[in-house]
Amino acid sequence: MFVALPTISNPLAGLHAAIDECRAEPVAHFTDGALAEDLLELRRAADRLEAEFARRLERFDRSRGFAAEGAISTASWLRHRCGFSGAAASERVAVARHLAQLPLTADALGRGEIGYDHARVITRTTKSVGDDAMRGAEHILVDAAHRLDPARLQVAADHLRHYLAPERTLHDANVAHDRRALFISPLLDGVFRIDGQLDREGGACLQAALEALLGPRATDDTRTPAQRRADALVELARQRMEAAGGRPHVTLIVAAETLAGSGGATAAELDRAGVVPDQTALRISCDAALSVVTVDGQGRTLEAGRASRTVPPSLRRALAARDRGCRFPGCDRPVGWTDGHHLQHWARGGATRANNLVLLCRRHHRIVHEGGWRLAWGEQGELEAFPP
Ligand SMILES: [Zn+2]
């Protein structure tokens, strides 16, 4: 007897065909308005696909489909077969498991009304307060997700969590506090890697302190935001060290010949960090907030433990009154950010006197020494800067 097999339609084949059609469209002549509409539509489609991915993944996870391929968990299967990172794979599994218990959220994501990041906030909150407590409150967050971006939804979710499970909120905060850590690792290529995490209070304090030091961005400032934050962190440390006065902190050990500019002299060393270029040694010793130890050819100490800056306080006050901040053309960094720069380095015969000194902020001091810019007084008594 002939039995007709049911027709198996393959919706995923249609999906790929639609994507191929999109890919074939030339977009060069599209208007910005049309592009914006397309981007919204594509994002919505991607979110809807995430919902479908989660729905099938939950079913796959429940029946331990990974085992058939020799994987040890759904997350490790995702890592190896779908190319997720470890953290992303675990997150997909968690989202899929919770979405199965959150019909309103799954539905809103499946229709593309809320985004995947919204769903992530809701599932993370569920993980924290428990499925039962969330059952009566899910609609509040789904409602909010229609109106708020994920960051604001997170704040709303935190309030809800605090209401539903106050002891859990305290517990989570204590766990987050216990996870605080800071790693500062010198790498072989002479840079330091910083890594770590802070609790909410610590993170907020550090961010506020860095923002206060960053100030508004100058027009000639070509640093990336990440570079500016790194500079602000170092500035925070430097200003703290200077406030601490003459106590021992970071020491530069440098041969007198290096400062004098005779070629082939021993390289300068910064304790804890190792060898630094001659230009850096010159800059640090130009107006040392760090301690500078000068040694002779045999490593014998010539001058040590300079407890105060190279530029004495009285002269520094006079420079502050004259320069009012960084003198590099166009810079407006205040006095507290500056070093005294010797136009002719003291180790090369320059005097530590006002006419041989200008205040430069850390960034411009570096540009002059390590970046090779040359400074000279102009005819109007203005400082002029010449690129290398
Ligand atoms: Zn200098």
Ligand SMILES: [Zn+2]
């Ligand atoms: Zn400057």
